[in-house]
Amino acid sequence: MYLTRFRLNTHRSGSRRLLSSPQAMHAAVLGGFPDLLPTSPVPSGAAAEPGGPRVLWRVDRNAKAEVFLYMVSPSRPELTHMVEQAGWPRSDPETWWSTHDYTGFLSRLEAGQTWGFRLTANPVHSIRRKDGEETKRTAHVTPRHQAGWLLKQQAGRGFEVLRREGTEPALPEIDGYELLVHGRDDSGFDKPDPRPHRKGARMRVPVVTATFDGRLTVTDPEALRRALCAGIGRAKAYGCGLMTLAPVR
Structure with a gap:
């Protein structure tokens, strides 16, 4: 599993379009997974049983100009298309989005924490x-x-x-x-x-x-x-x- 954070450039029209439509944001999120079929909630090869891992996302509006998209997914996303329409294409690539291996964190969860x-x-x-x-x-x-x-x-x-x-x-x-x-x-x-x-x-x-x-x-x-x-x-x-x-x- 992977945890991803993507910062949206709220000054761009593409970003405003995504934020105004959960349907458009959903399509943009799924576009980050080359092996994800349009009719499937999880990438091919991932657990597809009910209640199994899937692509999840959430938008956090911390401030007017500080809006983050969080994603949890069975495979690592590739979000260049979102950078082009809702990010900062000419900035340092390392600032576009960050993805971390989520499995290690999940494995360290213990009762009582x-x-x-x-x-x-x-x-x-x-x-x-x-x-x-x-x-x-x-x-x-x-x-x-x-x-x-x-x-x-x-x-x-x-x-x-x-x-x-x-x-x-x-x-x-x-x-x-x-x-x-x-x-x-x-x-x-x-x-x-x-x-x-x-x-x-x-x-x-x-x-x-x-x-x-x-x-x-x-x-x-x-x-x-x-x-x-x-x-x-x-x-x-x-x-x-x-x-x-x-x-x-």
Whole structure:
């Protein structure tokens, strides 16, 4: 596995186009893998079973002119095409993007370790509005419900979000955790309408996202490794599901 960071030049029109469309960014990311077929989420030769390693990506907007694309992938990407449309083509090649072997870091995860984490996800749940009706997937839109969604994801993912010491939460199942929900977005994107009677028209694809920052404890290293390589939640093709870890200061 590999972890890649690419800085986007926000002054370029190509960069703005990618940042305004998860679909366009997804296509640009997959364009960095020569052995990746358009219909496959993972490069040929990689594990393709459900829940196996795949290409994941996330955009971090740290400041107006400091925007990074993070990627986790089974093979090393080649991103010259992104430099040409969204980077600094005439700058030092070493500043274009950096890719590191992720396997060594993953192998060093142990139960009891504490890490800071960031995750951009698509928090959804299935509901039935009336008896006899089929369930419908619906997005969580409030920070409280989005935080609750993440806490439910802990089961089987190999981690637990830390609780704040010395707090008396109003709702113990949600409050009192070292967790911040921010960067909430429900803009989605447009794509061609596939319905025959709507030829030439476009349709809106709603994608609700939220970014989670917090601290966690490793409870099951193997399960956490799977989550870091396969992603958490839905809409992985559109910049969701990639969790990254960082040392706790």
